Each structure stands twice: as structure tokens, then as C-alpha cells.
Amino acid sequence: MQSLTNRSKVVVKKEMSFSERIYLPAILGGLRITIKHLFKKKATIQYPEVKREIASVYRGQHVLKRDENGAERCTACGLCAVACPAEAITMTAAERNKGEEKLYREEKYAKVYEINMLRCIFCGLCEEACPKEAIFLTDRIVPTEFKRGEFVYGKDKLVEDLNSRIDVTKRQTPDVIDFKKISNVQHNRLSN
Ligand code: SF4
Numbered sequence: 001m002q003s004l005t006n007r008s009k010v011v012v013k014k015e016m017s018f019s020e021r022i023y024l025p026a027i028l029g030g031l032r033i034t035i036k037h038l039f040k041k042k043a044t045i046q047y048p049e050v051k052r053e054i055a056s057v058y059r060g061q062h063v064l065k066r067d068e069n070g071a072e073r074c075t076a077c078g079l080c081a082v083a084c085p086a087e088a089i090t091m092t093a094a095e096r097n098k099g100e101e102k103l104y105r106e107e108k109y110a111k112v113y114e115i116n117m118l119r120c121i122f123c124g125l126c127e128e129a130c131p132k133e134a135i136f137l138t139d140r141i142v143p144t145e146f147k148r149g150e151f152v153y154g155k156d157k158l159v160e161d162l163n164s165r166i167d168v169t170k171r172q173t174p175d176v177i178d179f180k181k182i183s184n185v186q187h188n189r190l191s192n
């Protein structure tokens, strides 16, 4: 049959020569390529012992920030979940009780806050949608797990550790917030 692309190649099954039958030239050719690569600069790194330098605005694992007094900033308004195109965020809101002022900054807080890292596409729209500067993506890479359920990150993994605060100043660019993009996403989701 006539080929449409004209790129077909007719394979001829010819007898193998003596040198082809003993495979020695092919083995030597393979060794030559292996030895050549031994002296080339390595393209791989010994992760996780060695880590590549990544951009300060890299969009990796999320953090739920605390304020300067250590109280959780999130007020469970749900805007991040609405903005999320992958529907990766879920939460349950609760009312702050008396005496919990140091734990939660506002009267309403997220009792449960979960992000499914398998659904997340690390677009950063949740960060842009948050009016409380509570959620940020960081330069941390989501580690591998063996079970799917372990990729659903709850507050235990998301809320900032008071003893190792995460600097997000490079991500705080208020004049870059694209409200038009967020409202377009919300509009599309509500009309579907
Ligand atoms: S980064 Fe994007 S996909 Fe991931 S949780 Fe935030 S909005 Fe959703």
C-alpha cells in the first residue's frame, strides 16, 4: 500500500555478517558510549540529599499562615475553595470560643481544612483569592507517598509551625492580584 507520509522504510532481512554474529563491534560501540558519558557533566542530582535551586516564587506545597502573634489567619471564608479550578480544597468552618483569641485571629476559623494534593495543579489561584493572606504556596516539594489518602493534607500538615515560620514576603505582591481572573473562574464554575 502507498504510504501517505512517504516516511516509511522498507526493512530488508539480510544475512548477518561474521562481525555482526559475534556481537563484539556492537559491544565495543556500546562501551564507547558508556565511557563517553562517564566524563560528561551529570544531568541528574542525588535527590533528596542534594536539592536543586528553585525560584523563590516556585509554587509548591501550601502553607496556612499564622499572624505575627501566632494566631491562624484563615477565617474559613471559602474563597480559595471557590477559586480552585481543581476542586482540591474543602473546609469546615467553626465559631471561635472564648479564650481562643490567641489561636484564631477572627471569630470564624477553619475547624477542618484539607487540600487534596493529587487534585491540585499548583496554579496559585487559592493564594490570589485569599483576602486574609492566609494561604500561600511555598518552595517545598510535596513528598511522595504510598497511599492516595496520604495526599489529602489536613491542618496538621498545612498550618505553619510556630517554631519554623515560613517567609512568604516574596510572594506578597498585592498589586499583582488579578481579581478579574478570579471572578472569571468563579463565574465559569457557577455557570457549569
Ligand atoms: S494551587 Fe490551584 S489547584 Fe492547587 S489548591 Fe490552590 S487553587 Fe486549587
Ligand code: SF4
Binding pocket: 073, 074, 075, 076, 077, 078, 079, 080, 081, 091, 110, 129, 130, 131, 132, 133, 134, 135
Ligand atoms: S485560606 Fe483564605 S480564602 Fe481560604 S478560607 Fe481561609 S481565609 Fe478564606
